[in-house]
Amino acid sequence: MKRLQITIIAMAVLIAGCKQSATPALQPAKYGAKITEVGGSKQVAQVGSGLAQPVVVQVNGADGNPVVGALVAFHGEGVQFNPAQALTDASGQVTAAVQLGFNAGDYQIVAETPKSGGSSDSLTLHETALGYEQTLGQAVNAKYCIRCHDNESTPERVSNFDNLSPAPHLFTDGATLNRVSDADLTSLIAHGGAALGKSPQMPAYSSTLKPAEIKAVVAYMRTVADPPYQAPGVKYGK
Ligand code: HEC
Known part of the structure; x- marks a missing residue:
């Protein structure tokens, strides 16, 4: 009796399982290259x-x-x-x-x-x-940085990019920015270009932005980097 019950339960589970995976596989009508x-x-x-x-x-x-x-x-x-x-x-x-x-x-x-x-x-x-932090960073970027760090203008915002020399990098420019440490990005944003021997056209934000906002804009830059940013010491599986 017990055995029969188990068999019935096992069959019910099997049938339920089959029903779930029953999305009919589409068949191609033609093949491309x-x-x-x-x-x-x-x-x-x-x-x-x-x-x-x-x-x-x-x-x-x-x-x-x-x-x-x-x-x-x-x-x-x-x-x-x-x-x-x-x-x-x-x-x-x-x-x-x-x-x-x-x-x-x-x-x-x-x-x-x-x-x-x-x-x-x-x-x-x-x-x-x-995520939450990167979204805050995106807002900081939109308010303070994008007018110089994005070469494209929109109806609401005229890009200042072409007036700057040396030109700032786009925050998506992973090939350049992935090689700069979080600490160096943070101090450049906080203290400005002039303090670090770079262009004085890069303003200092330590009195405008809270440390958490600077950290958030760095997190945003890391997330939109192309090619993708890999934190030092972190190995990603294939
Ligand atoms: C008025 C224009 C201007 C604004 C606004 C501005 N930047 Fe910059 N930024 C520059 C310029 C110009 C450089 C290039 C400095 C150099 O290479 O000597 C630069 C450089 C940088 C760099 C170093 C990498 C690079 O692009 O060369 C970082 C990081 C950076 N800015 C972050 C920010 C952040 C974050 C904000 C907003 C909170 C911001 N910048 C706002 C003009 C600006």
């Missing part, structure tokens, strides 16, 4: 929130023309996609809404399309999630 980005990479959003723009990719054939009906699947650790897989539309494209996970930092999104013969072509896009 190459997957490319149309748009949607390098966006910045709060942790756990959706990106403002969808990710759009295109599958082309060996002749370079878009392929209709090719399968595209999206993967990314901690990232949710809607849809996670789809067939390319009449222009050879797939559009997916993206929701980032709950850790601040760089998120990799892989879009993959199977090719005939069993191999596949894939593409990696990067997105950035800001």
Whole structure:
């Protein structure tokens, strides 16, 4: 009797398990050769929130023309996609809404399309999630720094970048800023360029910003760095 009960429970669990994984796998109608980005990479959003723009990719054939009906699947650790897989539309494209996970930092999104013969072509896009501290840093940047450290103007803000020499670096410039320690960035922001033998056009912020705000803007710079910043001594697994 006991045995029968266990068997029934085991079967119920099995059936429930099967039901959950019963998302029907899409079958490609056609195969492409190459997957490319149309748009949607390098966006910045709060942790756990959706990106403002969808990710759009295109599958082309060996002749370079878009392929209709090719399968595209999206993967990314901690990232949710809607849809996670789809067939390319009449222009050879797939559009997916993206929701980032709950850790601040760089998120990799892989879009993959199977090719005939069993191999596949894939593409990696990067997105950035800001945690609480980085969001504060983003606000500090928007209020004080961006007019000089961003070369693009917007309707609300005229960039001062082109008037500065030497030109400041964009906060996304990981190739340059990743090599500077937190301590050096902090002291440059606090004491200004002149105090450190750099351009006096870089103002000193120690009387304007609290130490926590300077720390936050450094955290923001680390998070938007491209290539991504890796803290010294921290090894990331593959
Ligand atoms: C009035 C223009 C101006 C503003 C506003 C400004 N900076 Fe700068 N900043 C500069 C210039 C010019 C340099 C380049 C100094 C040099 O290389 O000699 C610089 C350099 C820096 C550097 C060193 C790396 C680099 O770009 O060369 C950091 C870090 C920095 N600024 C952070 C900030 C932060 C954070 C803010 C806002 C809190 C800020 N800056 C606001 C003009 C500005």
